[in-house]
Amino acid sequence: MRGPMTAILELRDLKKAFRAPGGEVTPILDVPAFALEAGAQVALEGRSGTGKTTLLHLVAGLLKPDAGSIRVAGTELTALSEGARDVFRARHVGYVHQTFALLDGYTALENVLLGMLFGAGADRARAEGLLRELGLAERLHHRPHQLSIGQRQRVAVARALAGEPELVLADEPTGSLDAQHAGEALALLREACAKRGAALLLVSHDPVVLGAFDDRRSLAELNRVAADAAQGSGR
Amino acid sequence: MTGVFLIVRKSLRQHALSSAVTVASVALAAGLVMAVFAVARQSRLAFAGGSLGYDAVLGARGSELQLVLNTVFHLETSPGNLPWSTYEAIAADPRVELALPYAVGDHYKGFRVVGTDARVFDELEYGDGRKLAFAPGGRAFDPARREAVVGARVARETGLALGSHFQPAHGVQEGPASHDHDEQYVVVGVLEPTGTPSDRVVWIPIEGIYRMSGHELRGTGDAYVAEPGVPIDDAHKEVSAVMLKLRGKQAGFQLAGEYNRRGAPTTLAWPINKSVAQLFDKLGWVQRVLELVAYLVVLVAGGTILASLYNTMNERRREFAILRSLGARRRTVFGVIVLEAATLAFLGCLLGYAVYAAILVGAASVVRAETGVVLELWSVHPALWLTPLGLVVVGALAGVLPAQKAYATDVALTLARG
Numbered sequence: 264m265r266g267p268m269t270a271i272l273e274l275r276d277l278k279k280a281f282r283a284p285g286g287e288v289t290p291i292l293d294v295p296a297f298a299l300e301a302g303a304q305v306a307l308e309g310r311s312g313t314g315k316t317t318l319l320h321l322v323a324g325l326l327k328p329d330a331g332s333i334r335v336a337g338t339e340l341t342a343l344s345e346g347a348r349d350v351f352r353a354r355h356v357g358y359v360h361q362t363f364a365l366l367d368g369y370t371a372l373e374n375v376l377l378g379m380l381f382g383a384g385a386d387r388a389r390a391e392g393l394l395r396e397l398g399l400a401e402r403l404h405h406r407p408h409q410l411s412i413g414q415r416q417r418v419a420v421a422r423a424l425a426g427e428p429e430l431v432l433a434d435e436p437t438g439s440l441d442a443q444h445a446g447e448a449l450a451l452l453r454e455a456c457a458k459r460g461a462a463l464l465l466v467s468h469d470p471v472v473l474g475a476f477d478d479r480r481s482l483a484e485l486n487r488v489a490a491d492a493a494q495g496s497g498r
Numbered sequence: 499m500t501g502v503f504l505i506v507r508k509s510l511r512q513h514a515l516s517s518a519v520t521v522a523s524v525a526l527a528a529g530l531v532m533a534v535f536a537v538a539r540q541s542r543l544a545f546a547g548g549s550l551g552y553d554a555v556l557g558a559r560g561s562e563l564q565l566v567l568n569t570v571f572h573l574e575t576s577p578g579n580l581p582w583s584t585y586e587a588i589a590a591d592p593r594v595e596l597a598l599p600y601a602v603g604d605h606y607k608g609f610r611v612v613g614t615d616a617r618v619f620d621e622l623e624y625g626d627g628r629k630l631a632f633a634p635g636g637r638a639f640d641p642a643r644r645e646a647v648v649g650a651r652v653a654r655e656t657g658l659a660l661g662s663h664f665q666p667a668h669g670v671q672e673g674p675a676s677h678d679h680d681e682q683y684v685v686v687g688v689l690e691p692t693g694t695p696s697d698r699v700v701w702i703p704i705e706g707i708y709r710m711s712g713h714e715l716r717g718t719g720d721a722y723v724a725e726p727g728v729p730i731d732d733a734h735k736e737v738s739a740v741m742l743k744l745r746g747k748q749a750g751f752q753l754a755g756e757y758n759r760r761g762a763p764t765t766l767a768w769p770i771n772k773s774v775a776q777l778f779d780k781l782g783w784v785q786r787v788l789e790l791v792a793y794l795v796v797l798v799a800g801g802t803i804l805a806s807l808y809n810t811m812n813e814r815r816r817e818f819a820i821l822r823s824l825g826a827r828r829r830t831v832f833g834v835i836v837l838e839a840a841t842l843a844f845l846g847c848l849l850g851y852a853v854y855a856a857i858l859v860g861a862a863s864v865v866r867a868e869t870g871v872v873l874e875l876w877s878v879h880p881a882l883w884l885t886p887l888g889l890v891v892v893g894a895l896a897g898v899l900p901a902q903k904a905y906a907t908d909v910a911l912t913l914a915r916g
Contacts, residue, residue: 316913316914317910320910320913320914323823325822325823325909325910325913326910345827345828346827346828346829349822349825349826349827349828350825350827352823352824352825353824353825353826354825358823358824360823360913364816364819364820364823364913365820366508366817366820367512368508368509368511368512369508373504373508376501376504377501377820377821377824378824380501380504380824380825380826381501381821381824381825381826381827381830382825385501385504422824426825
């Protein structure tokens with residue numbers, strides 16, 4: 264399935280719409296083309312409601328597009344069954360959620376181990392190493408509610424990297440942090456991805472976050488639906 | 499699989515209270531089901547399955563079961579008396595290996611006083627052919643003296659020991675009509691525990707029953723009261739029953755035919771086990787009701803598992819969505835919930851063994867107190883492994899509905915809502 268290209272992510276003619284229970288169809292995404300090179304770090308700028316999270320869910324294989332192609336690490340996701348996409352996600356994609364999505368009953372270490380369980384398998388030593396690297400050596404056995412927001416964010420980053428993914432998706436990863444912590448967390452995330460050669464696709468509407476990236480793209484330009492909406496509102 | 503167990507363990511701990519309540523309800527169900535089957539089987543084996551020491555009992559015309567309960571288990575009342583000549587006739591029958599006369603009608607503090615002859619201590623077998631044995635210092639009674647040998651339970655509960663004196667009371671049990679006889683007996687032997695109804699018996703010479711104050715003998719049809727120092731003519735003597743060991747099955751068939759024929763004044767209960775088994779057969783409906791109740795409790799336990807898991811599904815939707823986003827497949831999430839349900843059932847079954855043991859110990863002590871029969875507490879019964887197996891399956895099935903709900907979690911929507 265793997266192609267000769269160096270792109271870790273390729274989107275082509277990607278379309279996604281949501282259907283309301285009444286049958287009304289609302290287009291969300293229409294992306295003619297997008298590519299992300301292996302190891303690259305790209306920030307996608309987009310306001311709320313422009314389909315940022317939907318795009319990441321599609322790339323992660325959590326949603327299936329209505330049309331188009333999604334190739335991640337050379338694998339065509341749209342050709343995979345839901346179960347195969349789950350397995351693929353566990354092995355190739357890390358995900359940092361805006362609200363961190365840590366499980367409350369689990370310690371920091373266990374949350375990171377969960378990031379390995381469904382892929383290569385739990386490796387306690389590596390999970391501990393990741394948390395130490397991210398400055399949480401003293402917090403391995405703390406539960407999320409015993410951690411500061413910044414520490415929770417670092418646990419979320421450690422969990423996203425736990426499965427040694429080739430692509431990390433970050434959905435407003437600093438949205439819950441103040442400016443100072445946001446800057447630190449972002450630097451940590453970028454450094455950790457760069458160290459492992461994992462590509463990073465981050466979506467945000469925060470200019471400070473976006474300003475930290477050399478490669479910034481506008482979702483409004485990528486996504487025809489958002490572009491049309493912007494045009495419509497501009498008229 | 500390690501991960502799945504981690505998730506199950508975490509979930510059970512997170513919902514510790516509902517998990518504990520669920521485990522407790524399963525434990526009750528498991529204990530009850532195992533006990534219903536095990537107690538029934540152990541009771542049947544203890545009463546009707548083992549050696550009772552004799553092959554047959556001859557008594558007055560009446561119910562075979564009553565005869566056996568009265569003479570072997572020392573329960574119920576005697577169906578009537580037989581003349582001494584009947585005893586002599588069957589004792590002399592070449593088909594009979596051993597015949598021991600029993601005369602009842604008195605008690606001491608509720609324990610049956612049985613008049614017989616001293617051969618009982620040499621001939622009565624129990625269990626796997628074991629004989630009665632005296633505790634150190636004890637011996638059989640002298641048939642010509644007012645001496646008694648007491649069973650182990652009698653000794654323990656009444657305080658009778660070697661050298662103790664006591665007065666038997668009239669009647670087979672305590673009650674308004676019961677009154678102490680004038681005669682004093684001395685204990686010359688205490689028997690080692692046997693775990694049989696014999697532990698609850700006060701054995702005295704049969705002559706002692708005949709000569710007890712207030713007793714009338716009607717062997718001739720007319721009342722006769724024994725006088726001190728005057729030998730009793732055999733014609734006046736009576737026995738409540740004759741305990742028999744026969745020379746083979748054929749002897750049993752023949753004697754049963756003769757003594758149970760229409761119009762005969764006698765009843766021969768043979769084989770004894772069959773009579774007791776008939777009692778259990780008659781009480782079979784009680785067993786079926788108990789089984790039904792036990793199965794209903796199992797259903798309730800299954801329902802408790804279902805409810806306890808189903809009620810947490812909404813709050814756990816986020817957890818499932820996160821697990822799915824980390825690569826867990828739908829069927830993995832489904833399996834986690836089913837495994838969680840099965841684990842609750844399994845833990846309940848482990849605790850159920852304690853409940854089972856408690857019920858069994860309680861039931862065994864009641865049976866022992868009432869009959870002297872000791873149930874084999876720790877013998878293995880198929881219910882001991884079939885019940886946990888069945889309950890784990892029921893538990894897993896109870897987890898299917900909640901698991902289906904977890905399976906259907908919309909990951910993208912749940913994650914988008916935070």
